Amino acid sequence: MTTAAHPLVTRARLLADGLLAPNAERVDQEGVPATHIEAVRRSGLLGLSAPKEYGGAAAPAAVARETAEILAGACCSTWFVQTQHHTPVKLLAASDRPVRERLLRPLASGELLAGIAFAHVRAFPRVPVRAVPERGGWRFDGTVPWYTGWGLNDVMLLAGVTDEAEVVFAFAEAREQPGLRPSPPMRLAALTAARTVSLRLDGLWLPGEAVVQRTPHERFEVLDRPRNTNASPAVFGVAYAALALLDGVPEAADTARALRGRLDDVRERAYALWDHPVPHARVEERLALKTRSYDLMRTATTAAIVAGGGRSLDLGSRAQRLAREGMFLLVQGQTAEVRRAHLGHLAG
Incomplete structure (x- = not known):
């Protein structure tokens, strides 16, 4: 361990030793409680990678890695719920679209917790979720096979693929609504506690200002590769x-x-x-x-x-x-x- 002096590493250790590890076996059986997420919010860890001008810490990559180690080693289910949050934050920080000003600060402060619904894009050329322009916004149809943190997250970063092989990333509220229906919680061999569901999208419409990025699928693959290798x-x-x-x-x-x-x-x-x-x-x-x-x-x-x-x-x-x-x-x-x-x- 090499970044112990950073305050976020210290907070991660305090959170892990004082709350997450002592309760990890109970959480594994009963589910990640909202009180755990509230503790993560208060710790400042949700703003770890966010720009300082938006209330984040802009911490180095080494700090992000070490805090992830600490949280995952203490309670992998809680780590997995909160780790979804950091990709939407990074995408917003790199965006110049209006949604940045609406969401980046509340996400950086921990006022809002984000989840991700885009792993299915890696199945291309199969397209589990299709995005179609409609009424000045985008219509999403299909199935998100895995969505973690249902009932804990406030917003989700959703992606669909167009007929032209463009990936459209947009934010939606993480709740049941017209065009979006969750499955019952999945029973898994591990991390059932992380509250994973699948999402059925049947004409979910999001306004154009909800879009944070549009990129050719080929470009997405290039950017996504380091995350997985x-x-x-x-x-x-x-x-x-x-x-x-x-x-x-x-x-x-x-x-x-x-x-x-x-x-x-x-x-x-x-x-x-x-x-x-x-x-x-x-x-x-x-x-x-x-x-x-x-x-x-x-x-x-x-x-x-x-x-x-x-x-x-x-x-x-x-x-x-x-x-x-x-x-x-x-x-x-x-x-x-x-x-x-x-x-x-x-x-x-």
Whole structure:
């Protein structure tokens, strides 16, 4: 850990140690409560990447990574709900459209929490959600397969693809409304607590001023690629949390020490590539480090289960929760490129 002096890292640790980690097993079974989101709002972490002139912290990327590690290692479900917020903030910060002035400040301050509904765009040329210009705005039809934070988020960043292969990003209220109907909450093997639903869009109309960006799909792929080829800070967070469990088991000390050294090495190399001045450079190396981080997370969580013995089978076991969260992170944000690289790595 390298950015402990930054106040947001300190706040993340206080939040993790005082609230998230002590309640993580209960949250895993019952769902992320609104009180957790209120605590995240008060911490200032929702403005982590927002411009200072809009009330944000404009924190360096290293701070964003470390806070993500801390939150994910403490309660992956809460981390996953709040992490959706940062992409809409960054998109607004880079936009010159009117929606920036309407939403960036309340999102940066934590007055509003945003979710994202655009992962389906990565399925192109299949188009799960179509966007069509209509009455000075845009009509959206189709199905958003995954939307996290339903009932907690205030707004969502929605994307659809036009017949001309242009991706249209627009903001909508995160509530049931004409043209937008959520499914019942999904029951998942991990992170059911994050309140994930699918969204059925049947003529959802949004005004033109709700649009934050329009971009050719080819351009979207270029910008999206670094987000998925880099190793995830959440993976390191869960792995370190599992190793912390081993620290309390005398016979596991050597295992914890060996794994921590390997994890530190992969983390350092992966984050150096995060900070590379060319985001699309050395993709094969990025993917190799990403799959190696998966290996180490899986090994660390397995070791925690082994060290816990039969107690690890209890749904209240921290080791088991971390293992299930690790399973989720193996596929979170997965693209075809990442899947091929991971499967190839597993094949040896």
